[in-house]
Amino acid sequence: MNIDLTVNGKPVSIEAEPLDRLLDILRDKLELTGTKEGCGEGECGACTVFMNNKLVNSCLVPAMHLHNANVVTIDGLRDFDFFRFITKAYEENGAVQCGFCTPGFVMSTINLLRNSSEKNVGDEEIKDAFAGNICRCTGYDKIIKAVRQLLTMDIKVPERFYE
């Protein structure tokens, strides 16, 4: 089938089988390899992207649901201004080790930052925001520290991307 969708602001038209995974379309057809596959079963969060402005596990989204969808990936976000702050906070707090989970955590971080006015985000809310992301290396503590730091800063993250 032929599918028209928008990826990182660009309209694309692709040929795919109905059950092809969004993850493979991004990585193999569109060469957007920033999004990773850790499990392929919706459990690890390494493949997290925005679809129609909501976080999804791209390994669970079949091509047939992609008509006119608006997909935004880490590859389309790294050049935004706010991304600098995320990079800095992750770097300074030592939140990265092997890095395979990191793009997924960054996506969840972006989502948290745009949905939260700093007042009501405590450690519980942070933990909820990353409930779908698994990291085997860091023990999470330094990721939480990076996110806490970001929440205290006045970072403007758009409500929607490329719309």
Added chain:
Amino acid sequence: MKEHSEVRVDAASKIAGIEKYTRDLRIKNALVAGTVRSSKAHARIESISYDDNFDWSKVTILSAKEIKNNFVAIIKNDMPYLAEKEVNYIGEPILLLAAENETILIEAKKHIKIKYEELAAAKTLKAAIDRNRAEDLFEEILLENGEPEKTFENADSIVEDIFETGFQEHVYLEPQVVVAIPDGNTIHIKGSMQCPYYVQNAMNELFKGSEIKVDVTQIMTGGAFGGKEDFPSLICGHVALLARKTGRSIILSYNREEDIRFTTKRHPSRIHAKAAVSSDGKILGLDMDILLDSGAYTTLSPVVLARAVLTSFGCYRIPNVRIHGKAIKTNISPCGAFRGFGGPQSLFAIEMLMEKVAKTLKIPVWEIKKANMLFLGDKLPTGQPIDYSYGLPQCVKKVLKSSEYEKKYDEFKKYNENESAKAGILKGIGISLAVHGCGFTGVGENRIKAIAEMELLNDGKVLVKTANTEMGQGVDTAYKIIVSEKLGLPFKDIIIEEKNTSKVPNSGPTVASRSTMIVGKLLLDNCEQILDALSLNDVEFSSQDFKEAAIEYFGKHDSLVVQKEYKHPKFIKFNEDTYKGYGYPVYSWSANVAEVEIDLTSYQVEVKKFYTAHDVGKAINKQQSEGQIQGGVIQGIGYAVYEALSMEDGEVQNRGFRDYIIPTIQDIPEMYVDIVEDAYFNGPYGAKALGELPFVGAAPAVASAVSFAIGKIARKIPLTPEVIATLIENSNYEY
């Protein structure tokens, strides 16, 4: 050296998602590979048939018959790349397939029938012990010291128990993946791996006598923890063989299910431990029978067992010992390297034996541990004196203070007596002392003869050449710090060479927490060789002076490449027959306190707080060292509480994250990390091992806390709700 908390050199690219892992490489015109596996634990292969209803022209099939040197070169070379006549575990590779895409492979597999004649199998450690066959013994080690027999005869009391630990899966977030790219008579192998030279050696053996040459490049690796130490040699052989046969590039990428079912695991253990104890709580003798379930082939089991034996006395002064270790063959998928490497198993046993001694003598466990802890200058049962770089006493001091262990010990006791019933919660606090022998066991380093190389470039930059791989632990950044400190160069002037066996010398594998201590020291020596050549040794110089000296040097010379080979200091000797001498050149130490709560309805153990102090000689990168410690502790908590690999009838039942539970962000305790730096004279700036130690001490601290909470010895990990329920409800629980 000043304190460094340097940002990792690879952080930005990983955060932005532009770092390239193996699956991100775009390999042109590649075929995908798949594996046809045994469905029997032990059987003779009678026949393999290919259904005529399938178009086999679309698939390349490779079988054992086509492999001349059909063994994965490692310790004993007993594991084939593909089984030919006999299979020894469920999941053992029998055929390799290659095709244009995954769909064809899945279809092709359905059209292959393998007929077996089943043979007797030992699918559990117990079954292997019961059948008691000499050929199932992969390795046996006996370490004796003093007069164990007499000590036990004369002891005031003897305390004993059987301790068991389970399988553990690494769950590196990036599953196994390797590629082979043919290029004339050369095959380039690239992949996610710890040890490019292990793979290189295995490929040299595989293609011995043929015209094929192989070179191996490690690609940025998404976690490994030992799981990419020995295993990649097998699958690199698979892709290399297929590449040779098809003349095409080959990609072999395991999905999570295949990875969890068929790759190596941590060795389960069953340890019968006995202490001869005086009435005031002194441990006079230790007798241990260590059994490791090794799976179907030897892999690294002999060295895993060696470390288990040499860790068995923990951090204690025990004059009389008899430690008897066996690595035993079973018909399950082979066990292999995993962070801690035999240490976690025997350290769990000795720490829980201490719990039992305490309980038997009705003395608080910390009193027992304190009374038996090594003093500086004491000798281990191997005869090795602990007379340098012994930071354990300082670790103990720090952790007792940060955790307020002694105060909480009393508080929690009262709480459990008075309030727990009402609250539905039991509280526990536990303490562990842990040790990790740094680098290879015995004189392994002298055998490896690691070489590091450094090249001065004509613009005054230096090129660092080692085979030590970045898998998340931060080795590239640590090396830059070590070199930058010595040469006064900024990071950008220090270039880390690609980990490609045709470009870097064999500085040994990235294992055993050796990269910083052993290879980092070689790099420091390389720096001195360069400074010598530039006549900058023993003088103060700026980075500008260095640049100028380099330019001047290249006015007269064409190149400057320096090499250094590692050798232990002379007094470090080890006898592999008696297990006497220096088991390790030095040890890293930790003291750990865990606080747990056990919910009396769900029986779930929750680790609420974790305090640890680690003596690592010198933390080259403070922040990353903390990160290693935190990550290792969380993995250790997983080992203690969550990670239950279920093996039924010789087959792994788990399929992924859904049914193999590892700690998530919701499961982590509040953590307090202290670092102690009791320098090692032969490490770079005093550094010794770090990577594995955090793992080793975690589970015993948690199990100690659980024992406190339920008033019974937690003899078996993982402490899943089922185990806890049985412990609480059954007065004489037998495992």
